[in-house]
Amino acid sequence: MPAESTLRHKLSKRLKISNGKSKNENGGNKKLLNSRVNDGKLEISIGKSNKNSKGENIKARHRAMDGKRKLKSNGKGNIVFRGQGSDEEVYEPRRYETMNSDRKRKRIYAADGDDIGRVYDNHAGAHGKKTLSKKGFEVVENHVQFSFVEQESVRKSRTIWDKGLAMKVNKSKPDSNKKVNASQIKLQGMSGSSLKKTVGDKKSFDGDSQAQDDQPKKKKKRVIRIDPYDTSNKRLDDGLIPDENAKKDMEKNVEMSKNAQFRAIQPSPSILSFVEDNLLGRRRPIELRRAGYNIDLSAPLDNIPFSTSSERERIEENIFRNKLEFFAAAKVSSSFPAPDLPEIAFAGRSNVGKSSMLNALTRQWGVVRTSDKPGLTQTINFFKLGTKLCLVDLPGYGFAYAKEEVKDAWEELVKEYVSTRVSLKRVCLLIDTKWGMKPRDHELISLMERSQTKYQVVLTKTDTVFPIDVARRAMQIEESLKANNSLVQPVMMVSSKSGAGIRSLRTVLSKIARFAKV
Numbered sequence: 001m002p003a004e005s006t007l008r009h010k011l012s013k014r015l016k017i018s019n020g021k022s023k024n025e026n027g028g029n030k031k032l033l034n035s036r037v038n039d040g041k042l043e044i045s046i047g048k049s050n051k052n053s054k055g056e057n058i059k060a061r062h063r064a065m066d067g068k069r070k071l072k073s074n075g076k077g078n079i080v081f082r083g084q085g086s087d088e089e090v091y092e093p094r095r096y097e098t099m100n101s102d103r104k105r106k107r108i109y110a111a112d113g114d115d116i117g118r119v120y121d122n123h124a125g126a127h128g129k130k131t132l133s134k135k136g137f138e139v140v141e142n143h144v145q146f147s148f149v150e151q152e153s154v155r156k157s158r159t160i161w162d163k164g165l166a167m168k169v170n171k172s173k174p175d176s177n178k179k180v181n182a183s184q185i186k187l188q189g190m191s192g193s194s195l196k197k198t199v200g201d202k203k204s205f206d207g208d209s210q211a212q213d214d215q216p217k218k219k220k221k222r223v224i225r226i227d228p229y230d231t232s233n234k235r236l237d238d239g240l241i242p243d244e245n246a247k248k249d250m251e252k253n254v255e256m257s258k259n260a261q262f263r264a265i266q267p268s269p270s271i272l273s274f275v276e277d278n279l280l281g282r283r284r285p286i287e288l289r290r291a292g293y294n295i296d297l298s299a300p301l302d303n304i305p306f307s308t309s310s311e312r313e314r315i316e317e318n319i320f321r322n323k324l325e326f327f328a329a330a331k332v333s334s335s336f337p338a339p340d341l342p343e344i345a346f347a348g349r350s351n352v353g354k355s356s357m358l359n360a361l362t363r364q365w366g367v368v369r370t371s372d373k374p375g376l377t378q379t380i381n382f383f384k385l386g387t388k389l390c391l392v393d394l395p396g397y398g399f400a401y402a403k404e405e406v407k408d409a410w411e412e413l414v415k416e417y418v419s420t421r422v423s424l425k426r427v428c429l430l431i432d433t434k435w436g437m438k439p440r441d442h443e444l445i446s447l448m449e450r451s452q453t454k455y456q457v458v459l460t461k462t463d464t465v466f467p468i469d470v471a472r473r474a475m476q477i478e479e480s481l482k483a484n485n486s487l488v489q490p491v492m493m494v495s496s497k498s499g500a501g502i503r504s505l506r507t508v509l510s511k512i513a514r515f516a517k518v
């Protein structure tokens with residue numbers, strides 16, 4: 001009958017009751033649950049013959065009203081089948097009950113199948129979620145709960161439902177294969193973690209003596225006995241006061257870190273006022289605006305403050321108003337152009353800002369190529385500034401994206417140029433304010449000292465550090481080079497980016513053009 005089968009299907013779905021066959025230990029197949037619809041009522045019978053061992057007829061009747069069924073314990077170990085709105089109750093006396101998941105069907109095999117019946121209890125909201133315990137056993141967590149109410153007559157060990165758990169039981173009790181007593185069964189109905197804990201406890205109980213053996217032995221306290229006559233014992237030296245010489249040595253050894261040394265530098269008042277007057281160092285735009293500079297312009301500090309014009313004011317130094325023109329590049333000294341004009345060369349490490357400075361001085365950005373990648377300028381580039389001055393952009397030394405031998409060739413070329421060029425009137429030695437002087441800078445300085453080439457230190461990228469650090473760096477370099485003869489004081493400080501100090505540099509360099517004779 002289709003109506004019957006539909007109802008049965010619906011009910012079994014709601015109850016999540018397995019009415020399939022399962023094997024008992026006696027080897028026989030046993031129909032666990034039968035149901036049928038009779039006059040609009042659903043009858044559920046448990047067991048093969050609807051009779052238990054005592055010959056009582058076990059029938060569960062439910063009205064098929066809305067299909068909702070509740071199966072619960074009456075608290076006396078009996079299981080009650082109660083249909084909604086039904087007044088019929090069927091008792092299964094002193095059986096163990098199992099509460100199955102709504103997803104997983106678990107089978108329980110009784111040691112002696114005749115004595116132990118079964119009732120499935122449907123728990124609303126059961127999940128049947130599986131987790132894998134650390135030891136690799138599959139444990140049904142919380143959701144499939146098997147609480148056994150033990151039948152008094154049957155206190156025998158029972159086979160466990162779950163393969164994983166059976167394995168666990170086997171582990172702890174190797175003799176009773178697939179059998180466990182009721183208390184153990186209850187344990188296995190617990191959550192995975194508590195189960196693990198219990199098993200662990202059992203393990204620890206079993207192997208108590210072994211565990212005690214395994215426990216790390218308490219470390220014996222090491223007793224250090226100091227021989228009062230043994231002067232070789234270093235511990236005895238700890239309390240001794242070092243003599244004067246040793247004290248001096250210690251003081252020498254305790255050197256301040258480079259950073260601490262730098263922070264300890266006290267800049268001279270003239271340097272400090274120069275830094276403040278030219279707004280050198282890292283400044284906030286609001287500060288520049290308050291000082292009267294138009295921050296919408298590139299290199300805004302290279303202008304006259306409080307200028308009413310939205311355009312940049314004219315460069316004060318006439319020589320720098322001339323057009324900047326590239327006219328020669330040299331890879332070797334033989335390619336140098338004729339020394340007809342006084343030359344100002346810009347030397348320094350790669351990426352220090354040499355090419356940028358040429359652009360900033362002349363405000364002709366783009367004439368000299370610049371790059372954030374060290375090693376762009378690879379030849380000595382000669383630029384005419386009008387008819388009276390030549391600006392020379394030198395390749396950098398130190399780190400650059402070029403082969404070692406190529407870099408060596410550049411360095412040699414630069415050295416040759418600064419030491420032999422007759423028309424060279426000044427070398428601007430550019431030093432990154434942040435990093436200060438490096439060994440290669442000192443190398444070039446000593447070469448220029450030997451060749452008596454006039455040079456002036458120019459700190460670049462001052463906008464990258466605090467104003468006080470600009471002043472400290474200038475002071476540091478002035479102090480370290482004050483004994484040098486070819487050095488032209490003062491140390492200049494500029495930023496091609498903000499334009500700070502550029503006007504001062506122009507003033508200094510324009511004097512060379514004015515007075516130099518080739």
Ligand SMILES: Nc1nc2c(ncn2[C@@H]2O[C@H](COP(=O)(O)OP(=O)(O)OP(=O)(O)O)[C@@H](O)[C@H]2O)c(=O)[nH]1
Pocket residue numbers: 348349350351352353354355356357369370371372373374375376377378394395396397400460461462463464494495496497498
């Ligand atoms: N923040 C800041 N960056 C600058 C300044 N001057 C130059 N730069 C940047 O520094 C990088 C290198 O500038 P260049 O002028 O190409 O340096 P260079 O010394 O000619 O480098 P090489 O030709 O490789 O030797 C570029 O990205 C510039 O934009 C400055 O005053 N401040």
Ligand SMILES: [Mg+2]
Pocket residue numbers: 354355356369370376377393
């Ligand atoms: Mg360059």
